[in-house]
Amino acid sequence: MKAMTHFREIEGRSKGYYGLLVLLLFGIGLGLVAAALKGTYGHHITGMNNHVVWGLPHVFAIFLIVAASGALNVASIASVFGRKAYKPLAPLSGLLAITLLVGGLAVLVLDLGRPDRLIVAMTHYNFKSIFAWNIFLYTGFIAIVAVYLWFMMERRMNPHSTKVGYLAFIWRLILTTGTGSIFGFLVAREAYDAAILAPLFIALSFSLGLAVFLLVLMAAYNWTGRPLGDAILRRLKNLLGIFVAGVLYFVAVYHLTNLYATRLHGVEAFLLVHGGIYPFLFWFGQIALGSVLPLVLLFHPVWSRCRAVIAAACGLVILGGLAQLYVTIIGGQAYPLDLFPGHDVSSSFFDGVVAPYTPSAVEWMLGIGGVALALFMVTVAIKFLRFLPESLADDKVDPHHAAQAAAGAEPAKA
Numbered sequence: 001m002k003a004m005t006h007f008r009e010i011e012g013r014s015k016g017y018y019g020l021l022v023l024l025l026f027g028i029g030l031g032l033v034a035a036a037l038k039g040t041y042g043h044h045i046t047g048m049n050n051h052v053v054w055g056l057p058h059v060f061a062i063f064l065i066v067a068a069s070g071a072l073n074v075a076s077i078a079s080v081f082g083r084k085a086y087k088p089l090a091p092l093s094g095l096l097a098i099t100l101l102v103g104g105l106a107v108l109v110l111d112l113g114r115p116d117r118l119i120v121a122m123t124h125y126n127f128k129s130i131f132a133w134n135i136f137l138y139t140g141f142i143a144i145v146a147v148y149l150w151f152m153m154e155r156r157m158n159p160h161s162t163k164v165g166y167l168a169f170i171w172r173l174i175l176t177t178g179t180g181s182i183f184g185f186l187v188a189r190e191a192y193d194a195a196i197l198a199p200l201f202i203a204l205s206f207s208l209g210l211a212v213f214l215l216v217l218m219a220a221y222n223w224t225g226r227p228l229g230d231a232i233l234r235r236l237k238n239l240l241g242i243f244v245a246g247v248l249y250f251v252a253v254y255h256l257t258n259l260y261a262t263r264l265h266g267v268e269a270f271l272l273v274h275g276g277i278y279p280f281l282f283w284f285g286q287i288a289l290g291s292v293l294p295l296v297l298l299f300h301p302v303w304s305r306c307r308a309v310i311a312a313a314c315g316l317v318i319l320g321g322l323a324q325l326y327v328t329i330i331g332g333q334a335y336p337l338d339l340f341p342g343h344d345v346s347s348s349f350f351d352g353v354v355a356p357y358t359p360s361a362v363e364w365m366l367g368i369g370g371v372a373l374a375l376f377m378v379t380v381a382i383k384f385l386r387f388l389p390e391s392l393a394d395d396k397v398d399p400h401h402a403a404q405a406a407a408g409a410e411p412a413k414a
Helices: 015-041 056-071 073-079 084-111 115-123 130-153 155-184 197-224 230-260 262-274 277-299 307-334 361-384 401-406
Strands: none
Touching (some): 015 084, 015 361, 056 073, 056 084, 056 307, 073 084, 073 197, 084 115, 084 361, 115 130, 130 155, 155 197, 155 307, 197 230, 230 262, 277 307
16 A cells, blocks of 8 residues: 655754755845846946847846746646656645746846836737737746645645646646747847747756756755655656757757758857857857766766766756857847848948847846745745655655565665
8 A cells, every 4th residue: 555645844943944045035135136236227237238138137037937837847747647656746846836937037027127117018918929928828827836736735626636737737838838939939030030949948948947856856855854765866867868868859950950041051150160158158068068968977877876966967957058048048149130131231330240248247146036036935935835745765656666676676876
């Protein structure tokens, strides 16, 4: 007979816990100071200009929004695909989905300089713009996942949680498609105008969201001294490796498709060869450190048994995702616009010139503030609410663990 899963809030009495809260509050303070400075002095104190209008804060914001969609993947596996081993992890998955999205939206709103102008965007809609649709997608996602969490955590509503899980799964795919379409619909930017950016962002959400989820899960159970079995970690790290490989596939298809079109050879050469910081971030940050090395660490027959290696692989996936978004968002703006294809254009307004951009300290502060806000909400929520099971030991998660152990299955080493 399978043991029941008991959820319990964390104690939070250690100095390390309160030290983490202070650190996260400091990060949130940095973000608020950055927002106040931008609201007071304007965007000229940032590295942004008339050519690069989406800077580093947008990289952090899109990262958090995309990761929010992917963080819900664990709950979707349990409810939509019926994998019962993931069911104890579903509440934490839903919590991370909401908090990461709130953190990303906070960065976007504070990056406006005038957050009150958001009221205009919420009351005047241009439904030909993907930005108008995203307002409904983001708010709808938070509402649906909140109901999903309620149904999972309220015993009376448990029988209906699967139905809401299906809705949340479909909604998160639409949300990530909308986020990728922000760039895929911009025909004026040669690096953006590609329909494959939508499925690429979906695959990216799977890898980033699961990497963040794994780090939070391992940290929470390590700091609270609760049992975290090797069976669930092995499944999650293998799944992460598959998602990373999927992102690599879509990235290869995206660039090979662009290389096939002669008119895009210029922008591809800029992003992959002679674009300065952008080829370096692509080949070294995104491909080498953010994709190939994590794949080696996650699937190596010996190294992948070490939890520190799994955590390192998750961190590298996150860094690689940030590098990918930096190249996509900022590199795509830095490449000069081709206003009249097939014609030579020259003027005194930097036509044909690569736009310079260097992130300022204010932009770093705002991005860090969004990440700190998301993690602060998670840290407080798991202390006061029962999001974490008391035990994720192998015999609790996998009822067939004893039989597998008897058959000679070797668990991962701590």
